[in-house]
Amino acid sequence: MATNETVLLEAVGVPDGHLLRSYESRGGYAPLVRVLAEKQPAEVVEMVKASGLRGRGGAGFPTGLKWTFLPKDHPGPIYLCINADESEPGTFNNRILMEDDPHQVIEGIILSSFATRASTAYLYLRYEYPRAWHRLQGAIDEAYAAGYLGKNIRGSGFSLDIQLHRGAAAYICGEETGLIESLEGKRAWPRIKPPFPAIEGLFRKPTVVNNIETMACVAQIFRRGVEWFRSIGVPADPANPRDPGSYGPKLYCLSGHVERPGCYEAPLGITARELIDRHGGGVWKGRRAKAVIPGGISMGLLTEAELDTPLDFAGPGKVGCLGLGTAAVVVIDETVSIVDFLHNSCRFFAHESCGQCTPCREGTAWSLRMLERIRAGKGRLKDIELLAEIGSTMGMMPGSTICGLADGAAWPIKNAVAKFRGEFEDYIKRTNPGGWMVTDPVPALPIVAAH
Amino acid sequence: MPTVIVDGHEIEIGADERLNCIEAARRAGVEIPHYCWHPGLSVVASCRMCLVETGTRDAATGKITMVPKLVPGCQTPARDGTVIVTDSKLVRDSRARVEEALLIDHPIDCSICDKAGECLLQDYHFQHGQPERRTDLNPFHSRRRDVGPTVTLFVDRCIMCTRCVRFTREVSGTAELMVANRGSKEEIDVFPGFPLDNKLSGNVVDLCPVGALGDKDFLYQQRVWFLKREANVCGGCSAGCSIHTEHNQDTVYRLKPRDNPHVNTWWMCDDGRYGWHHLHAPDRLLAPGRAVSASGEREPAEWHDVVTRLRAELEGSRLAVAISPMLTVEEAWMLCAVARSIDPRAALHLGHVPVRGEDERFPAGFTIRAEKCPNRRGVEAVLRLYEEELRGWDDLVRTVADGGVDAAWVTAGYPGPWIDDAGAAPFDRLRTLVVQDLFDSALGKRATWLLPAAGFAERAGTWVNVAHRAQTFDAAIRPPAGVWPEGRLYWNMLGRRGLYDPHAVRRQIAESSTTLAVLGGEIPPVGVDLRVEQLAGG
Numbered sequence: 001m002a003t004n005e006t007v008l009l010e011a012v013g014v015p016d017g018h019l020l021r022s023y024e025s026r027g028g029y030a031p032l033v034r035v036l037a038e039k040q041p042a043e044v045v046e047m048v049k050a051s052g053l054r055g056r057g058g059a060g061f062p063t064g065l066k067w068t069f070l071p072k073d074h075p076g077p078i079y080l081c082i083n084a085d086e087s088e089p090g091t092f093n094n095r096i097l098m099e100d101d102p103h104q105v106i107e108g109i110i111l112s113s114f115a116t117r118a119s120t121a122y123l124y125l126r127y128e129y130p131r132a133w134h135r136l137q138g139a140i141d142e143a144y145a146a147g148y149l150g151k152n153i154r155g156s157g158f159s160l161d162i163q164l165h166r167g168a169a170a171y172i173c174g175e176e177t178g179l180i181e182s183l184e185g186k187r188a189w190p191r192i193k194p195p196f197p198a199i200e201g202l203f204r205k206p207t208v209v210n211n212i213e214t215m216a217c218v219a220q221i222f223r224r225g226v227e228w229f230r231s232i233g234v235p236a237d238p239a240n241p242r243d244p245g246s247y248g249p250k251l252y253c254l255s256g257h258v259e260r261p262g263c264y265e266a267p268l269g270i271t272a273r274e275l276i277d278r279h280g281g282g283v284w285k286g287r288r289a290k291a292v293i294p295g296g297i298s299m300g301l302l303t304e305a306e307l308d309t310p311l312d313f314a315g316p317g318k319v320g321c322l323g324l325g326t327a328a329v330v331v332i333d334e335t336v337s338i339v340d341f342l343h344n345s346c347r348f349f350a351h352e353s354c355g356q357c358t359p360c361r362e363g364t365a366w367s368l369r370m371l372e373r374i375r376a377g378k379g380r381l382k383d384i385e386l387l388a389e390i391g392s393t394m395g396m397m398p399g400s401t402i403c404g405l406a407d408g409a410a411w412p413i414k415n416a417v418a419k420f421r422g423e424f425e426d427y428i429k430r431t432n433p434g435g436w437m438v439t440d441p442v443p444a445l446p447i448v449a450a451h
Numbered sequence: 452m453p454t455v456i457v458d459g460h461e462i463e464i465g466a467d468e469r470l471n472c473i474e475a476a477r478r479a480g481v482e483i484p485h486y487c488w489h490p491g492l493s494v495v496a497s498c499r500m501c502l503v504e505t506g507t508r509d510a511a512t513g514k515i516t517m518v519p520k521l522v523p524g525c526q527t528p529a530r531d532g533t534v535i536v537t538d539s540k541l542v543r544d545s546r547a548r549v550e551e552a553l554l555i556d557h558p559i560d561c562s563i564c565d566k567a568g569e570c571l572l573q574d575y576h577f578q579h580g581q582p583e584r585r586t587d588l589n590p591f592h593s594r595r596r597d598v599g600p601t602v603t604l605f606v607d608r609c610i611m612c613t614r615c616v617r618f619t620r621e622v623s624g625t626a627e628l629m630v631a632n633r634g635s636k637e638e639i640d641v642f643p644g645f646p647l648d649n650k651l652s653g654n655v656v657d658l659c660p661v662g663a664l665g666d667k668d669f670l671y672q673q674r675v676w677f678l679k680r681e682a683n684v685c686g687g688c689s690a691g692c693s694i695h696t697e698h699n700q701d702t703v704y705r706l707k708p709r710d711n712p713h714v715n716t717w718w719m720c721d722d723g724r725y726g727w728h729h730l731h732a733p734d735r736l737l738a739p740g741r742a743v744s745a746s747g748e749r750e751p752a753e754w755h756d757v758v759t760r761l762r763a764e765l766e767g768s769r770l771a772v773a774i775s776p777m778l779t780v781e782e783a784w785m786l787c788a789v790a791r792s793i794d795p796r797a798a799l800h801l802g803h804v805p806v807r808g809e810d811e812r813f814p815a816g817f818t819i820r821a822e823k824c825p826n827r828r829g830v831e832a833v834l835r836l837y838e839e840e841l842r843g844w845d846d847l848v849r850t851v852a853d854g855g856v857d858a859a860w861v862t863a864g865y866p867g868p869w870i871d872d873a874g875a876a877p878f879d880r881l882r883t884l885v886v887q888d889l890f891d892s893a894l895g896k897r898a899t900w901l902l903p904a905a906g907f908a909e910r911a912g913t914w915v916n917v918a919h920r921a922q923t924f925d926a927a928i929r930p931p932a933g934v935w936p937e938g939r940l941y942w943n944m945l946g947r948r949g950l951y952d953p954h955a956v957r958r959q960i961a962e963s964s965t966t967l968a969v970l971g972g973e974i975p976p977v978g979v980d981l982r983v984e985q986l987a988g989g
Contacts, residue, residue: 170633187630192496192526353634355611356497362552365635369587386585393548399521400499400545441584 057211090328108215246312295325298408300415349409453531475529488525566662599647681927686907691916768858779912785941829915922978
């Protein structure tokens, strides 16, 4: 494997790498002690801003900039929420970090809390990660015992408590305001914005929500320096003033039809083909890739011809995908029907739509119903148009929903229909030779409804 | 003044008003369709029916910059220079799609749905929907489920606006309703063992924009397009909630709250809402009767005879009168005049004031009053014109018991039993007792003259509520055949010509009273605050 050294994943494979002594022996917590002794919170924010770190949770919002949205001199509490509700299909980078190197995450949380002046950090962990739960709780206990958490950390006057919260498992809990609602003990219905969480978030106090991998990156920025971080990745596109660049290492989750699926650390900007061929050992069984999900199912699809797209924050968007997302690359080989892929995707989103906004609640269910019908041999060409319409009108971007779940549901539909239209048409004509041209409304087939 | 541009028309809004785009557009005469938004509830912006295009006009250059996507009108504040576009193709298409989406899981059983005719889903579909149904048709299903003693839920008609859920959380504070399940399988439900059972439960039916929540009291009683509505005031307690009485052919079918920011905002309580059945009770008094024997037998009398015989029989008596707080200000004033014309020293008392429990206050401020009569303040204001000292029912009973008077005229009109045998016993000693009531009672048994009274929807006049707000109203329905509303009797006993005209009486009262002077003018539908008016006038 011709890669640069692994940083975020350095503890992987190290015996007892998740324990405090192992982490300290690798140089962990020393940067934290230095920062607490020498720096002011504002300097920490400036350093993170200077590093160009962008949130690893999916949207890629610059982390340092997010922190500056907090009100200055706020008299009450400020909260930091760590989003570990990692439920985007194909994504497991946070899990590796939490299971194999929880102290790296915790150091990042302490540094970020110091920067944002948060005195309580809530770590929202998805229910399905029992091992991560045990490891994190063990690491938090160790950190308390060693004086890295609690009152007056290492004599700095800064105090921090981390509350580990185990969610009850729903995709929508990973949406930042859905997560906040869930933490408050309510149904995870995303909030309308404004006000943004930085102004009014958890328990109606200013709140920052960051991802686990972002926290690990923060820890590394203070261990290895801003310059080191900026030396990795893709600089900002000078032609696009809104592109802040994609810096730093990134954990790519490679899965699907590859020889060696796994979580790989690579500089931001590696192309999908490079990732699949160099890290993943190529598409399995010597087949060709038909399509590749660039960053979790909600980001859409890359075709085989688009595999040289760099997987940085700007790359996938240039070929019609939603973005880099969680960098969960899923390879779909040539034997898979794209209709089946889309059906699977629609089933996921119809199941996970929180049901608050009409266009998402009904649109995801309708698209699933149509795909079930198409797969049952009752498809019509008109359905392709309807799918495309649902794909282009549902989501935060056209303004028809509160949160981005609908965009995530819409993008696979939009990409699949646009990039694989011929396959859809062939499928429908082949499976429904007598009725593919019909345009009347169809009665639902109770037999088709799977559940 | 801040200027908002709605579909190209500029309108001005108040400098300190906090309006959203729906409210601002309404000022310009443009209705932005919406389901989930309600002025009395928190904003969730989830139905997405009110999506509009917005932008801002630069004050200096006049250049308009539009937001490049649709935004919910309910959530977007209208400020100076806000541009609202409600009729673009983008907006119209979006509304059509929301309508289409809402109908995917809707049974479309309008023909058997109580809401048909006043259903927003229906109305908006005709206004904003698309003619063709493109979605896969669903097999017809319409599940019904009880959620409480007053309300039933038609599960599949629901469009998940969550108004009802928010109402029970924010206004009644009881939080019985919730959303169960997720996505398109969501349903409104209650927790097992915790039904929707609170004093404000009926409001969720009014809030429901579709036929999902049904009022068991009204269910299948009448098609809504047969109903006529009259602006009325609830007589259930001294809060005096503004209501609409909805009726057909002199039968009341339901009461609905009428928006009044000064009194009840958008709500009314269940006591008031279902408190009209006594109007059509079979045991109501329907004709005047004169006692002919000591055993309480009565012979019916003609009203025109009553007018003359009553006066003749009472002439020369020492008279005490109980003016019921169920009467209107006009009726109270005329009764005082009638009494004083019979006996110039007639003792005028406030009638029995029914009180039950304590005031009940809900989290959003809505209050059910313990005083179960609508017009104590109004009757008191009238009595102050005639009497130095305000005397109540207990004083009257004492006077009667002491033999201070030999005739009494008791007006009642309460919707339920109000006096028992012991309470009525002192009246045995009177020579003449006139009782005006809805139902026979222990007192009615002793009456020389038992006259039927009118119910709340059958009266016209003015009531003054606990906060000294005077609201005028017309009769919604005619009283049952044989019943004269009190006002008509007094009007005739005063020898006035023509039909009873509350407005003329009001003008007369206004001339003689500073407290009630404002009644001489036009009273807005929300009523007037007598104290404020008195300060302004004085």
